[in-house]
Amino acid sequence: MDVHEPARPRVGVVKLASCDGCQLTLLDLEDELLPIVGRFDLVEFPEATSNRSDGPYDVLLVEGSVSTSEQAAEIVDLRARTRMLVTIGACATAGGIQALRNAADEPAWRASVYPEPDFVRSLATATPIAEHVVVDAELRGCPIAPGQLLELLTALRVGRRPQLPVESVCQSCKRAGNVCVLVADGIPCLGPVTQAGCGALCPSFGRGCYACFGPREEANVASLHGWLHQLPVVDDPDRLFAGFTGWAPPFRERASRAVRAAEPATEEGTDA
Amino acid sequence: MVGPRFLARGDLDRLVGILAESGRTVVGPVVRDGAVAYEPIGDASDLPHGWTDAQAPGSYRLRRDGSRTFDVGPPAQGLKRWIFPPLAPLATAVRGTDGSSSFTAATPSAPPLALLGVRACEIAALRVQDRVLAEGPFVDEDYRARRDAALVVAAQCTRSCDTGFCASMGTGPEVTAGHDLVLAELDDGFVIDAGTSVGERVLDRLGLASATSAQTEAVAEGVASVRTAQGRPVVADGLRDRLMDQLDHPRWAEIADRCLACANCTMVCPTCFCTSIGLQSDLDGATTSLERRWDSCFTGDFARVAGGNFRPKRQDRYRQWLTHKFATWVDQFGTSGCVGCGRCITWCPVGIDVREELLAIAPPYEATLVELPVIAGSPGAYVPATVRSVTPETADCSTVLLDPGDDGLLAARPGQFVMVELPGFPPLPISVSRVADGALWLTIRAAGPATAAIIALRPGSQVGLRGPLGRGWPIERAIGRDVVVVAGGIGLAPVRPIVDAVLRDRDRFGRVLIAYGARTPADRLYRDELARWASAGVEVAEIVDRAGPEWLGQVGIVTQLLDQRDWTERPTAAFVVGPERMMQASVRTLVGAGVPPERLFVSLERHMECGIGLCGHCQLGPFFICRDGPVFSVDQLGDLFGREGL
Numbered sequence: 001m002d003v004h005e006p007a008r009p010r011v012g013v014v015k016l017a018s019c020d021g022c023q024l025t026l027l028d029l030e031d032e033l034l035p036i037v038g039r040f041d042l043v044e045f046p047e048a049t050s051n052r053s054d055g056p057y058d059v060l061l062v063e064g065s066v067s068t069s070e071q072a073a074e075i076v077d078l079r080a081r082t083r084m085l086v087t088i089g090a091c092a093t094a095g096g097i098q099a100l101r102n103a104a105d106e107p108a109w110r111a112s113v114y115p116e117p118d119f120v121r122s123l124a125t126a127t128p129i130a131e132h133v134v135v136d137a138e139l140r141g142c143p144i145a146p147g148q149l150l151e152l153l154t155a156l157r158v159g160r161r162p163q164l165p166v167e168s169v170c171q172s173c174k175r176a177g178n179v180c181v182l183v184a185d186g187i188p189c190l191g192p193v194t195q196a197g198c199g200a201l202c203p204s205f206g207r208g209c210y211a212c213f214g215p216r217e218e219a220n221v222a223s224l225h226g227w228l229h230q231l232p233v234v235d236d237p238d239r240l241f242a243g244f245t246g247w248a249p250p251f252r253e254r255a256s257r258a259v260r261a262a263e264p265a266t267e268e269g270t271d272a
Numbered sequence: 273m274v275g276p277r278f279l280a281r282g283d284l285d286r287l288v289g290i291l292a293e294s295g296r297t298v299v300g301p302v303v304r305d306g307a308v309a310y311e312p313i314g315d316a317s318d319l320p321h322g323w324t325d326a327q328a329p330g331s332y333r334l335r336r337d338g339s340r341t342f343d344v345g346p347p348a349q350g351l352k353r354w355i356f357p358p359l360a361p362l363a364t365a366v367r368g369t370d371g372s373s374s375f376t377a378a379t380p381s382a383p384p385l386a387l388l389g390v391r392a393c394e395i396a397a398l399r400v401q402d403r404v405l406a407e408g409p410f411v412d413e414d415y416r417a418r419r420d421a422a423l424v425v426a427a428q429c430t431r432s433c434d435t436g437f438c439a440s441m442g443t444g445p446e447v448t449a450g451h452d453l454v455l456a457e458l459d460d461g462f463v464i465d466a467g468t469s470v471g472e473r474v475l476d477r478l479g480l481a482s483a484t485s486a487q488t489e490a491v492a493e494g495v496a497s498v499r500t501a502q503g504r505p506v507v508a509d510g511l512r513d514r515l516m517d518q519l520d521h522p523r524w525a526e527i528a529d530r531c532l533a534c535a536n537c538t539m540v541c542p543t544c545f546c547t548s549i550g551l552q553s554d555l556d557g558a559t560t561s562l563e564r565r566w567d568s569c570f571t572g573d574f575a576r577v578a579g580g581n582f583r584p585k586r587q588d589r590y591r592q593w594l595t596h597k598f599a600t601w602v603d604q605f606g607t608s609g610c611v612g613c614g615r616c617i618t619w620c621p622v623g624i625d626v627r628e629e630l631l632a633i634a635p636p637y638e639a640t641l642v643e644l645p646v647i648a649g650s651p652g653a654y655v656p657a658t659v660r661s662v663t664p665e666t667a668d669c670s671t672v673l674l675d676p677g678d679d680g681l682l683a684a685r686p687g688q689f690v691m692v693e694l695p696g697f698p699p700l701p702i703s704v705s706r707v708a709d710g711a712l713w714l715t716i717r718a719a720g721p722a723t724a725a726i727i728a729l730r731p732g733s734q735v736g737l738r739g740p741l742g743r744g745w746p747i748e749r750a751i752g753r754d755v756v757v758v759a760g761g762i763g764l765a766p767v768r769p770i771v772d773a774v775l776r777d778r779d780r781f782g783r784v785l786i787a788y789g790a791r792t793p794a795d796r797l798y799r800d801e802l803a804r805w806a807s808a809g810v811e812v813a814e815i816v817d818r819a820g821p822e823w824l825g826q827v828g829i830v831t832q833l834l835d836q837r838d839w840t841e842r843p844t845a846a847f848v849v850g851p852e853r854m855m856q857a858s859v860r861t862l863v864g865a866g867v868p869p870e871r872l873f874v875s876l877e878r879h880m881e882c883g884i885g886l887c888g889h890c891q892l893g894p895f896f897i898c899r900d901g902p903v904f905s906v907d908q909l910g911d912l913f914g915r916e917g918l
Contacts, residue, residue, distance in 0.1 A: 180348070
């Protein structure tokens with residue numbers, strides 16, 4: 001490295017309520033991992049190193065949604081110590097699968113799952129980071145796409161805008177030469193209302209997109225929902241939207257309806 | 273040996289073998305993932321023999337119910353991806369450690385291909401892309417190289433596909449050019465013919481016997497049956513103007529309720545060429561690769577700049593696509609961008625059908641389809657017409673019904689005129705006030721001896737007629753809009769056909785106002801009809817210069833009927849006829865109230881003799897009123913309108 005090489009930005013990778021899969025995507029960038037470590041100072045990344053730092057961070061990658069009151073306080077604290085905060089994955093950007101409880105009778109669900117529900121101290125909602133603090137950039141997906149993570153890091157280093165397309169999954173799908181599973185096979189697919197980034201992974205293997213990258217801009221959910229409704233294989237199109245990004249505003253109304261329709265039987269209901 | 277030959281079904285493999293020589297990849301229709309796609313084939317057994325398909329808006333299903341090789345409809349995507357691939361490298365930029373930079377353009381890569389089973393619409397698409405990418409001022413070298421390296425072995429369509437409309441677009445179903453070889457399938461084999469010397473050499477190698485006349489006739493019948501089955505769902509003639517005239521049609525918003533803006537239509541369109549430049553760089557930005565990739569005008573970033581998006585809404589994007597494809601493409605490249613393959617219909621996930629949308633937004637107006645008769649040609653070419661009846665309208669006006677000796681005169685469009693020649697008198701230009709019951713209706717005021725003589729004629733008398741002449745009212749530009757008709761005095765006669773047209777198709781127009789001014793109550797034309805119109809869903813407002821004891825309505829000038837109105841809210845078209853001063857005043861009022869000059873039409877009166885722009889009497893600046901008018905938009909006339917002494 002020559003003398004003009006900029007100082008390595010201090011990078012943290014942290015998680016709230018999530019499965020760690022998005023952080024693992026960073027470790028899975030095997031060929032690029034050493035160059036990344038050479039150019040970014042990973043000061044906080046408990047998944048990978050026992051070296052810890054309370055900050056400040058030049059860049060903080062945040063995985064997970066806010067599911068407890070401790071996390072709600074923690075993210076505000078982290079934000080104060082961070083220059084650029086990037087949310088990664090469906091949990092951090094949309095609330096994740098755990099956000100399905102937002103529309104539900106949360107105590108009833110908790111009681112139906114845990115033998116001692118009182119031991120669980122969580123908020124009634126799981127919410128995306130942007131509902132709590134200002135977010136500077138986001139990477140969608142469950143998990144995030146390795147190429148997009150690399151592009152984000154590259155853009156940060158070069159000082160340009162990351163190239164993260166806001167197009168539909170369909171565009172990647174057709175570039176890949178796929179035959180549309182919705183049109184040719186009648187398989188329900190949310191690709192038309194979902195943001196690209198995954199490379200149309202699911203349709204490339206003959207199954208429908210379930211919107212893990214979340215809604216794209218101008219997502220016409222009402223029209224697609226209406227069309228899916230008349231497919232013979234779809235009982236309840238609301239359920240298709242009740243996935244990893246169901247709490248994202250364009251999907252929320254329909255996902256919430258599906259959640260309420262699946263509510264566990266209450267005691268009175270059991271008696272009846 | 274010249275002319276079509278016959279290739280037995282079992283010999284198709286020999287053809288594939290010859291095509292594949294010298295490392296050529298043969299690409300043909302192959303069944304894959306529930307559809308047919310253009311893929312490399314090893315031999316003829318890879319082709320979709322026995323398959324057909326059922327296509328509908330938003331639906332594609334393969335069927336195993338055929339007995340031929342090329343009976344399946346257009347593959348899921350066209351040949352675009354083989355000639356203009358979805359991702360193509362453009363250049364590499366390298367930044368040196370010393371601050372210098374170097375740039376290397378990508379080398380075109382053009383693997384030799386033989387495209388097999390190519391339909392007329394696909395060839396048309398290749399030719400459209402040729403114009404865009406290889407025949408303009410800029411040549412896309414990658415495209416050119418791939419195109420040059422591809423043999424085209426076409427296949428005639430002998431079974432109509434379900435969503436295609438190539439016959440409407442004039443691109444099919446028959447392959448007539450642009451091929452090296454063309455196959456046409458029969459039950460026992462193929463009629464094969466060459467289109468180029470390369471194709472001829474392949475034919476020679478195959479060493480086939482000539483096709484029989486029965487075989488070539490069977491092929492022609494098959495192609496003709498496809499044309500018949502398709503009908504003509506899209507009227508391409510005049511579509512460019514009709515569509516560009518409907519940029520604010522309410523249907524755009526209605527389509528946007530259904531459109532997903534997912535871009536499937538543009539991705540599967542064989543001519544859509546919009547791309548973006550993507551980049552990939554290493555972590556230090558030292559090496560950057562630029563690549564061209566298919567993009568779409570439906571994408572949120574497509575028209576975005578720092579600070580906003582020029583086409584933020586789905587309706588903006590759909591309109592951009594449809595108007596480019598069918599209208600502005602013509603301006604840019606001299607051809608429509610649509611070849612009628614129907615892919616955008618089949619592969620739209622919610623089944624939006626451009627055939628229907630075009631019909632709703634830019635319907636062919638019936639009158640625009642009428643060819644003007646050649647009868648108007650010579651200034652001496654009068655045909656006799658018989659007076660059927662003469663009905664007084666006012667003290668000095670009568671309506672004369674004429675049975676013309678030539679039906680061409682009955683094709684007169686609203687706003688056109690005829691020359692009427694009564695022996696002994698000079699010919700007169702008279703506006704057509706209606707065409708109905710096989711007669712031409714002319715309302716004529718006795719303004720001089722000739723007009724007085726015509727309305728004094730008895731039934732059975734004959735006059736000479738020439739016409740129809742001039743340009744009429746562009747009523748199609750009022751479709752989907754509010755309509756204002758302003759008439760003064762006998763000016764109600766030339767606008768009556770507009771009212772007739774509106775009432776015939778009432779649903780196609782918005783609110784309608786007829787503002788009519790006359791000198792006195794007794795000078796009002798068509799009094800019964802005015803009352804009938806008012807009860808048929810149009811607003812009729814009247815005013816007279818001088819009232820009589822029986823008149824309870826307004827008194828004043830016709831522009832008073834237009835005051836206090838606002839046409840800025842909704843798109844409006846207006847038609848104005850009357851004395852020139854009255855037209856000027858009305859136009860000023862209408863423009864002030866929000867009617868755009870390009871949709872504000874007037875009919876000018878001038879001294880007309882020949883009716884075909886040869887005698888010079890009626891000239892107004894660059895226009896001959898008889899030939900270029902009498903109907904003009906105010907926008908078209910510019911400051912000539914109302915200027916004295918021209």
